[in-house]
Amino acid sequence: MDQKCALVTGAARGIGLATTDLFLEMGWRVAMIDRDGEELTKVAAERDNVQAIIRDVSNPQEVDAMVRDTLAFAGRIDALVNNAGVAEFGPVKDCTFDMWRRVMETNLDGVFLCTQACTDALKETQGAILNIASISGLRASTLRVAYGTSKAAVIQLTKQHAAELGEYNIRVNCVAPGPVKTKLSMAVHSPEIIAAYHDAIPLNRYGSERELAEVICFLCSEKASYVTGQIVAVDGGFDSTGVGLPALRD
Template identity: 70%
Template sequence: MSQPVAIVTGAARGIGLATTNLLLGEGWRVAMVDRDGDELSASAGALTDVLALPYDISDPEQVTRAVDETRAAFGRVDALVNNAGVADFGPIEETDFARWRRVMETNLDGTFLMSQAVTRDLARQGGAIVNIASISGLRASTLRVAYGTSKAAVIHLTKQQAAELGEHGIRVNCVCPGPVDTKLALAVHSPEIRAAYHDAIPLNRYGSEREIAEVIAFLCSTRASYVTGQVIAADGGFESTGVGLPALREAGPA
């Protein structure tokens, strides 16, 4: 079949599920990968043209099974969205090696393993990899020594992949979301934190899961056929403000 196929990891909820829904609306078939089997079943149950794969991308054997089953069911892979991630925050002195590895094995190792597993498939007709990093990979912040470092590594991995895989017709790009209105953010961000983010973001609001998905879907599509090796901050302008103070932005020309 000529209908394109995408693999989306971390697809049971949040940005991964929003991306899945958007791609389905654009005529893709989607292999939804998530280690939370119950949530994945609930999310995939109402959808058509999907394959639910309850696998953990930090495990090389499960990665192989996920890709093999996608290939068997759909016959091709045209895009990979490396969205699955672990957000485990804490002070440096409280980040033991177990916490460090828990973050790295999904955020970095899983992204590497999934990308490597689909390279042969993508090279057949040309395809795209979209890695999901974070604004925390572009600018340092407290409590994110493992998370921020993992996402910075994903950003550089994207550039390495783009440089090497371009000759096979494979485009690789990275999306760095800023604060997004996910269920997790709503649960853990106090009114004070939300107000501080609003003050620091030029668009003065959180993004939506759908807004991030729109960027991802564009990079998967042939509309982005000459775009590779790029890092796109979908963050309402948060990264561009650097360490500038909101009060100074309101002061007007000096």
């Protein structure tokens, strides 16, 4: 049980899967959490030193079970990566309360529940928590009233937890991804939106899942031992530039 273990939510695909792979390269074990059981089981079967745990982070009872499952697998938790999230976009007038709650219960409630449930285990290892927010939590944009608000709340929650959990040598940081090249983003972003993002990003391109994982794993590692309460925008400089993209406006 001396081998370090990361618990990664939303691990079946995208940034969560890339983060899992980098932790494995670092010699860690990974508890892979996702509610998409079919996809999670598939990708976990292709990897060693992982445990697929099919749970919904918005459900308190399932979160408690997730922690028990992880401790049964690895005996410890050295890092919690709160990556699970949902995105529902649309004009403010079309955002129903049901849609608002669907976004909040995973993106915000899930971070709160997982952090609370993992705190005792992280005290034992003096571990780290890494939350995934979004550039939409740092700068307002159209069509993101629920999503952007949930991610802004995650940023504040990161600071709250960093302030309190530092007493136990638990570090809490947050990564705010900008546009990331994933199968989903390439499927839903029109050529006009892609071009508009490229024009607005100083590095003139989307980020990759691996580039996000590099920052996430660094902040969870001992190399970042004096870093806590920080919000790191991994966005190619997008947050440093203006507001609004015409191609995204309703």
